[in-house]
Amino acid sequence: MTNPTTQTSRPSDVYFFATCVVDQFFPGAGLDAITLLERQGIRVHFPEDQTCCGQPAYSSGFEEEARRVAAHQLTLFPNDWPIVVPSGSCAGMMKHHYPKLFAADPTRKAVAERLSARVYELTQFLVEVLDFQPQDCGGDCKVVLHTSCSARREMGVHLTGRKLLAGLEKVSVVQQDHESECCGFGGTFSVKQPEISGAMVEDKVKALKATGAERVVSADCGCLMNILGHAAWQDQQAGRSEPSLPGEHIASFLLRRTGGEQ
Amino acid sequence: MNARDRILGKLRQHAPQTAKPLPDVGSWYATHRPLEAAAEKARRFRHFIELAHAEVHAVTAANWTETLHAVLKARAIDKLLVAEGTPHGDAALDALPPRGIECSVYDMAIEAWKSEMFNDTPAGLTAARAAIAETGTLILWPNALEPRLMSLVPPVHIVLLDSNKIYNTFFEAMSVEGWKNGLPTNSLLISGPSKTADIQQTLAYGAHGPKELIVLLQEGEA
Amino acid sequence: MSEHTLHFKPAEGFRARSKAVVDNPFLRQSFRGAMDFLMSKRAAQFPDPEELESLRSLGEAIRQYNLAKLPDLLEQLEANLTRNGVKVHWAETPDEANTIILGIIQGHGATKMVKGKSMVSEEIELNHAAEAAGIEALESDMGEYIVQLAGEKPSHIIMPAIHKTKEEIARLFAEKVPGVDYTDNVDALIQIGRNVLRRKFQEAEIGLSGVNFAVAETGTLCLVENEGNGRMCTTAPAIHIAITGIEKIVEKLEHIPPLYSLLTRSATGQNISTYFNMISSPRKPGEKDGPEEVHLVLLDNGRSQAYADEQLRKTLQCIRCGACMNHCPVYTRIGGHAYGTTYPGPIGKIVSPHMLGLDATAGLTTASSLCGACGEVCPVKIPIPELLVRLRNEAFSAPHANPAMRGQGAGHSALQSAIWRGWAAVYGSPALYRAVSWLGSRLRFLVPRRQGGWTSVRTPLQPAPKRLRDLLKDRN
Numbered sequence: 035m036t037n038p039t040t041q042t043s044r045p046s047d048v049y050f051f052a053t054c055v056v057d058q059f060f061p062g063a064g065l066d067a068i069t070l071l072e073r074q075g076i077r078v079h080f081p082e083d084q085t086c087c088g089q090p091a092y093s094s095g096f097e098e099e100a101r102r103v104a105a106h107q108l109t110l111f112p113n114d115w116p117i118v119v120p121s122g123s124c125a126g127m128m129k130h131h132y133p134k135l136f137a138a139d140p141t142r143k144a145v146a147e148r149l150s151a152r153v154y155e156l157t158q159f160l161v162e163v164l165d166f167q168p169q170d171c172g173g174d175c176k177v178v179l180h181t182s183c184s185a186r187r188e189m190g191v192h193l194t195g196r197k198l199l200a201g202l203e204k205v206s207v208v209q210q211d212h213e214s215e216c217c218g219f220g221g222t223f224s225v226k227q228p229e230i231s232g233a234m235v236e237d238k239v240k241a242l243k244a245t246g247a248e249r250v251v252s253a254d255c256g257c258l259m260n261i262l263g264h265a266a267w268q269d270q271q272a273g274r275s276e277p278s279l280p281g282e283h284i285a286s287f288l289l290r291r292t293g294g295e296q
Numbered sequence: 297m298n299a300r301d302r303i304l305g306k307l308r309q310h311a312p313q314t315a316k317p318l319p320d321v322g323s324w325y326a327t328h329r330p331l332e333a334a335a336e337k338a339r340r341f342r343h344f345i346e347l348a349h350a351e352v353h354a355v356t357a358a359n360w361t362e363t364l365h366a367v368l369k370a371r372a373i374d375k376l377l378v379a380e381g382t383p384h385g386d387a388a389l390d391a392l393p394p395r396g397i398e399c400s401v402y403d404m405a406i407e408a409w410k411s412e413m414f415n416d417t418p419a420g421l422t423a424a425r426a427a428i429a430e431t432g433t434l435i436l437w438p439n440a441l442e443p444r445l446m447s448l449v450p451p452v453h454i455v456l457l458d459s460n461k462i463y464n465t466f467f468e469a470m471s472v473e474g475w476k477n478g479l480p481t482n483s484l485l486i487s488g489p490s491k492t493a494d495i496q497q498t499l500a501y502g503a504h505g506p507k508e509l510i511v512l513l514q515e516g517e518a
Numbered sequence: 519m520s521e522h523t524l525h526f527k528p529a530e531g532f533r534a535r536s537k538a539v540v541d542n543p544f545l546r547q548s549f550r551g552a553m554d555f556l557m558s559k560r561a562a563q564f565p566d567p568e569e570l571e572s573l574r575s576l577g578e579a580i581r582q583y584n585l586a587k588l589p590d591l592l593e594q595l596e597a598n599l600t601r602n603g604v605k606v607h608w609a610e611t612p613d614e615a616n617t618i619i620l621g622i623i624q625g626h627g628a629t630k631m632v633k634g635k636s637m638v639s640e641e642i643e644l645n646h647a648a649e650a651a652g653i654e655a656l657e658s659d660m661g662e663y664i665v666q667l668a669g670e671k672p673s674h675i676i677m678p679a680i681h682k683t684k685e686e687i688a689r690l691f692a693e694k695v696p697g698v699d700y701t702d703n704v705d706a707l708i709q710i711g712r713n714v715l716r717r718k719f720q721e722a723e724i725g726l727s728g729v730n731f732a733v734a735e736t737g738t739l740c741l742v743e744n745e746g747n748g749r750m751c752t753t754a755p756a757i758h759i760a761i762t763g764i765e766k767i768v769e770k771l772e773h774i775p776p777l778y779s780l781l782t783r784s785a786t787g788q789n790i791s792t793y794f795n796m797i798s799s800p801r802k803p804g805e806k807d808g809p810e811e812v813h814l815v816l817l818d819n820g821r822s823q824a825y826a827d828e829q830l831r832k833t834l835q836c837i838r839c840g841a842c843m844n845h846c847p848v849y850t851r852i853g854g855h856a857y858g859t860t861y862p863g864p865i866g867k868i869v870s871p872h873m874l875g876l877d878a879t880a881g882l883t884t885a886s887s888l889c890g891a892c893g894e895v896c897p898v899k900i901p902i903p904e905l906l907v908r909l910r911n912e913a914f915s916a917p918h919a920n921p922a923m924r925g926q927g928a929g930h931s932a933l934q935s936a937i938w939r940g941w942a943a944v945y946g947s948p949a950l951y952r953a954v955s956w957l958g959s960r961l962r963f964l965v966p967r968r969q970g971g972w973t974s975v976r977t978p979l980q981p982a983p984k985r986l987r988d989l990l991k992d993r994n
Contacts, residue, residue, distance in 0.1 A: 052986050054945070058955050059979065061986035065993070080990055083948035091938055093888055095910025099942035106946050187890035216847045220887025227885050228971025229537040233546070233851045234887070235975065263976030270977060300608035303764065303818045307589040310826035316586045319579040321772045328569055344789065406754075406807040414720050431790035443806040444753045448746055467775040476771045479736050481802055482753070485794035490746040492708060493786070494661035494677060496684045497555050500708040503660055504715060505746025505793070 044164065047077045049110070049117045053124045053255070054086035056283075060255045063283030067120045067156055070289050074164050078118075081110040087119075089127040092135070094222045101135050108132075108145045117152050118159045120285055121254050122185025125155040130188055155185055156285060157194040157253050170202040172291045178208050178247035179284070180238075180261060182254035183216050195253050195284055202291050208245040212237070219260035235264040243279055250281035258283065325467045329430065337429040337462040342513065344432025348488030349501055350509040355456075360512050361391035364454060367510055368397055368419060375400060377413075377420040377450055379442035384423050384456050402443050413449050420450035424511075426461040426469055428485070434511070435469060436484040444482050453489075453506035459515045532881050535856040545681070549853050552680050556844040559787025560895070577780045578899040580773045581835035588825065591734040591767045592816065598737025602799040604812045612642035615817050619644060619726070619759055620651050622813055626757060628653070628723035632715070634741070634748035635659035636728030637675050637838060638761045638817055641860045641873065644726070656722070658715050658747040660708060667694050673854030675861060676785045676840040681853050715747065725751035725809065729762035730837070731777060732814075734769045739814065741795040742781060744788075749795050758797075758809035764816050765825075765834035777837055780897035785839040820872035820924070827922045829908055833868050835898045840865075842892035842902060848885055857882060864892035868905045871912075876925030880913035883929075952987075959985055 048071060056064040068078045087107060092100035107128070111117055119125040132146040160166040179195055186192035192214075199207045218224065218234025225231075239261060242250050252258050258281055265279035272278075297305070332340065342352050355363045368376060376392060379385035380401040389399050406413060422442050424434040434455055438444040447453050463469040466485070470476070475483075490505030501507055539545050564570040584591060596606045609615035623631065631653055633639060645666070648655035657666040661678035665671060668690055672678030679687070688702040691710055698710055727748055731740040739760050741748045752758045768774065782788045801808040824830045843849040843863025854862035859870040859879065867886065871879045883906055892902040909923075914934065917927030944950045958981040965980050972979065984992070 054955075057986045058958060058981045061982050061984060061989050064986040065989045068990070080987070082987065085945040085948060085951040088945070091942060093907055093910075094938070095883070095907060095912075095914045096935075096938040096942075097911050099938045102942045103945040106948070183887070183889035183891070187894050214891075216887045216889035216891070218847070218887060220889065223884065223887045225969075225971040227533070227536070227848075228974050229533060229540050230848050230851050230885060231887065231971070232975040233540040234847055259979065260976065263972075263979070266977040267973075267975055298608070299610045299614055299818075302610060303608055303816070303822060304589050304592065306818075306822040307592070307764075307825055310822075311589055312586045312828070314586075316579070316583040319576055319583055319773070321576065321580070321770075321776060324572065324576050324776065328572065348792070402806055404806065407756075410720050410754075414716060433790055433794075440802075440804045440806060443808075444749075445807045448749050448753065465775065466778070467772060470771055470775070476735055479738050479771075479796060479798045481797070481799045481805060481808055483796045483798075484749075485790070486792065487790045487794075488792050490744070491792055492660045492745045494659070494664065494679055494745075495687055495704045495707055496682075497552060497677070497680075498684070498704040500705050502712065503708055503745035503747070504658065504712060504719075504750055 045076065045116055047079060047113070047115045048159075049115050050078050050080050051084055051087070051107075051117055051119045051124070051128070052080070053119065053121045055255045055259065056120055059259060060283060063255060063286050064120060066283065066289040067118075067285035070160070070285055071118065074166060079115070084110055087124040087127045088135075089124060089131075090221050092127065092131060097135070104132055104135055105142060108142060108149060111149060111152070115152070116154055116159065116163065117149065118154050118156055120156040120283065121256065122155050122182045122189050122191065123254060123256055125153050126184040126188035129153040155189050155191050155194075155253065157198055158189065158191040161194040161197050166198065168198060168201045168288055168292045170204050170291050171293050172202075173204060175205045176208055176247050177205055177287070178210050178242050178245045178250050180210075180217060180242065180250055180252040180257055182252065182257050185253060186214060198284065198288060199251070205291065208247050210241040210245050212241055217257045217260050219256050221256070224260060235260050239264050239268070239279060248280070249287075250279060251284045251287045252281070253284045255283060321467065322471070325465055329465050331464050332429065334460065334462070337464060338459045338513065338515070340429040341427050341432050341462050344430075345434075345488060345511060346432070348432055349491070350432075350488050350511055352511045352513055355512045355514050357514060357516055360456060360514055361387055363512055364388065364421065365392060365395055365397065367454060371452065373418045373452060374398060375416075375418055377402060377417050377446060379422060379446065381441045382423065384421065385442070388421055402446060406443070406445060413445060417450045419452035419454060420446040421454045421456070422447050424455050424457040424461075426463060426473070427457055428464075428466050428469055429462050430465045431487055433466070433485045433487040436486060437480050438482055438484070439480065447484065447486065448505050451502065451506055452508045452510065454510045454512065455486075456512045456514060459513055530881060532856060532858060532885065535858065536852040536885075539852045539856055545853065546851065548683065549681070549850050552677075553844050553850045556787065560784055560841060560844070561787075563783035563787045563789060573776060573780060574897055574899050576776050577837075577897050578835065580768065580777060581837070581898045584768045584773065585765065585825070585831060585834055587769060588765070588767065591769050592764060594734040594769070595732055595737060595767055598734065599814060602737045604737065604799060604814055607813060607815045609815055610818045612817075612819055615642045615761065615815050615819075616644060616647035618815055619761070620647060620653070622757065622759055623648075623653055623724050624651070626723060628757065630718070630722040631655045631724035631726055632658050632718050632722040632751050632755065633662070634725070634727035634751040635662055635678075635743065636726065636761060637672075637860060638728055638763055639726060640672060641819065642761075642817065655726075656715075656718050658718065658751060660711050660745060663711055663715065664690065667691075671855065671860070673862065674840060674843060675838055681855065719750045719754045722755045723757060725753075725755035725758045727751050727758065727760050729760050729766055729814070730781070731774055732762060732767045733771050733774065734767055736771055736798060738771070738796050738798045740774060741797070742778065742791045742793070743795070744792040746793060749793055752795065752797055753808055756809055757811045757813070758800075759813045759815065760797075761815040761817060763821055764818055765821050781837050781839050784841040784895065784897040823923060824869075824872045830872075830905065830922065832900050833872065833905060835900050836865055836869065837898060838865075839897055841895045841897065845891040845895045847887070847889060847891065864902045868900075868902055868909065871909055871923060871925065875928070876909070876913050876923055877928035878925070880925070880929030883909040883913050955981070955985055959983055959988070
């Protein structure tokens with residue numbers, strides 16, 4: 035899918051839409067993403083009233099409920115600044131589904147369209163807008179990258195995370211088998227169809243481990259929750275105390291590799 | 297109201313108010329499938345049909361019955377079904393029997409000789425109306441002289457093709473020949489011997505139709 | 519719409535059936551291998567992304583153009599086929615279609631029918647109806663022949679026996695085909711099938727086939743195949759009966775080359791199939807073979823319901839290539855039988871609700887992570903994930919008047935709806951969200967150790983001790 039976003043100059047300010055998962059479950063990833071952006075000389079604004087993009091309800095078929103939550107987010111970004119989202123699936127929701135969600139409400143539709151045009155997934159923003167060239171200051175390290183299906187197929191930004199990692203001199207990025215296949219998260223899918231979702235994450239973790247990478251990084255915390263949750267469950271079953279597949283958000287990894295929080 | 301009227305009624309009630317624009321198929325082909333010279337088309341045709349497991353022999357108007365004979369001999373086939381009344385069928389009828397190949401003809405309705413067709417007809421000879429380079433495909437329009445089962449039931453199907461009749465694409469073939477103005481009872485595209493991969497994705501030839509497809513590619517002046 | 523008796527397994531056993539496959543490492547490996555094979559074959563057919571995208575766009579435009587004119591095209595097709603001597607029949611339901619077909623067969627006093635591959639005949643369960651009427655209905659596509667011999671249904675729309683190994687087929691043949699010894703040599707197995715079926719092609723009075731495309735302007739039925747059994751069924755018996763869904767029509771012959779190319783390349787990764795069989799009339803005077811009668815049965819079975827809604831109409835763009843199932847991580851894990859519907863995989867999930875009602879299929883709509891792989895490969899750009907979301911909407915919303923679909927609201931549960939309303943109340947209000955998420959971080963040690971399906975293979979979800987908004991405050 036092509037990305038109609040047009041951002042030509044380097045902005046001085048951006049909004050940060052953390053997503054509910056990052057706010058509650060991966061706050062460190064959110065903080066690292068903000069720090070990373072600030073280190074590029076950008077003022078990062080975190081609208082205090084943000085909650086959730088509405089995707090859980092939307093993809094579960096509860097459009098009215100999704101609309102109600104999405105309508106609230108529409109009010110949070112009054113200035114014409116880019117909206118950076120550390121998640122491909124939430125960015126995809128705001129970029130591609132908000133305009134459709136408010137199709138019947140001309141006022142909100144116009145707001146949704148203006149918002150949609152300003153939404154960036156984090157790695158996309160770093161590469162396409164900031165042309166971020168990370169200076170690696172870490173030692174040799176082997177990582178594997180998992181890209182979410184939304185980032186890949188909805189946002190079409192499956193190459194930006196890879197590009198950022200490729201810029202790190204001492205980091206080698208290995209490729210897992212069936213790289214483009216879904217990890218099995220899919221929001222409520224993981225609880226409504228636990229057998230199938232479980233089989234998918236089992237295969238995904240197996241493929242990630244088979245690369246021999248030290249850690250998995252991803253720009254989507256939904257996938258990470260699923261992948262790391264399964265790896266930790268395996269460790270628990272096997273009585274291991276050290277994680278057999280450590281992982282983190284790509285923002286945390288990038289920040290640490292480029293000098294930490296300083 | 298009958299089923300027809302009910303179905304059409306339901307569809308009419310909800311059909312879009314405005315028509316969609318007619319897709320421009322021609323311009324897609326013009327952009328994506330450059331027209332090639334005769335030699336290149338013949339080469340492409342041969343490449344793809346051989347890839348599909350057909351055997352291709354270059355022949356001339358003068359020697360093709362010779363090659364046909366050799367093809368049959370190599371397989372120890374001594375009987376060939378030919379289309380009497382067609383130029384190629386009559387040529388085979390003239391050339392093969394003196395050299396020990398029996399030629400049977402399709403001179404009555406299939407009901408009268410189905411068993412012989414299925415059980416005692418090892419090979420059939422037909423012509424191709426034309427061919428398609430893009431996919432290595434033969435175009436056959438069976439007719440009263442050269443009926444449909446000739447290219448299907450005999451385990452070996454031998455086809456005579458004039459290399460001047462190779463089109464670049466299926467689209468070009470139907471456009472140039474004006475097929476939309478009328479198609480025969482049955483028209484066929486054939487792109488190799490019969491095959492299947494229904495058992496564990498393993499390719500096997502000779503599923504129900506011919507086990508072998510042999511093309512006599514007749515080259516010569518246009 | 520009259521109700522009919524179908525013998526499909528109800529979709530409600532879906533979770534148990536998928537668990538059975540998921541827990542079988544051998545089947546898991548076997549499906550994975552087969553799907554990997556088909557995916558790589560397709561990829562090899564589309565080396566140029568621009569060509570693929572422009573051809574998919576053309577395919578989509580052709581299907582949408584023709585669907586927009588569907589009622590007119592059906593009449594044009596009927597008129598031209600009738601002029602050509604083909605008899606056209608219309609059926610709203612599977613029962614009507616079976617009645618028409620059995621009527622034709624019995625009208626000729628026939629008892630033997632050979633069948634080319636037809637998913638629509640599976641959809642109406644013609645074999646059951648024929649058997650009940652004392653008519654032998656023999657599948658002649660090798661894969662279909664194998665599953666029929668095993669007393670099963672196809673597990674894939676293009677490769678019906680993809681769930682079976684050659685050893686299983688070898689045992690099946692040795693057991694069921696008279697005079698056959700065990701062999702797991704694939705060529706030998708195919709020869710066994712060939713010999714059995716060639717006898718049947720000679721004997722059968724009736725040949726039944728599906729239709730891949732029907733061309734309105736010429737009155738032509740097009741069949742795509744590799745084996746030659748489709749040609750046998752449509753040429754050797756005295757009567758040919760074709761059956762198709764009402765959506766498979768194109769107005770113009772020139773619409774065929776792009777769709778045909780998309781079909782074979784997407785389905786099995788072939789640049790073209792072995793045979794493309796265009797049938798425009800029964801045997802004419804003087805012709806020496808071909809059926810004396812050709813019939814076409816046009817089946818609705820819920821398609822007009824999909825047609826009535828602009829978004830759902832896109833379901834009918836499908837050309838039945840099966841690429842969506844080959845690329846589906848769910849289908850890859852569970853195979854086709856688990857779905858319990860004639861059409862499995864992503865296309866099955868969006869088309870079956872129109873045929874069987876959402877009451878029978880509501881659960882299937884949840885069997886997708888919405889990963890988008892199906893929509894990405896669909897040769898006619900059906901937005902399958904978007905349609906799945908729409909179907910979830912139809913299934914789980916409270917039943918209301920004038921629904922777009924039969925069975926709307928069948929998956930509705932007051933509890934589930936209340937949960938989502940509560941969720942929306944929290945996430946739609948910043949104050950409530952702040953309070954609830956703050957409580958979550960404070961009471962994180964109280965989260966249950968068992969969290970439904972999540973913790974069957976994952977550690978429990980636990981909120982972080984501090985939310986991002988807390989960390990940001992601490993930092994400043």
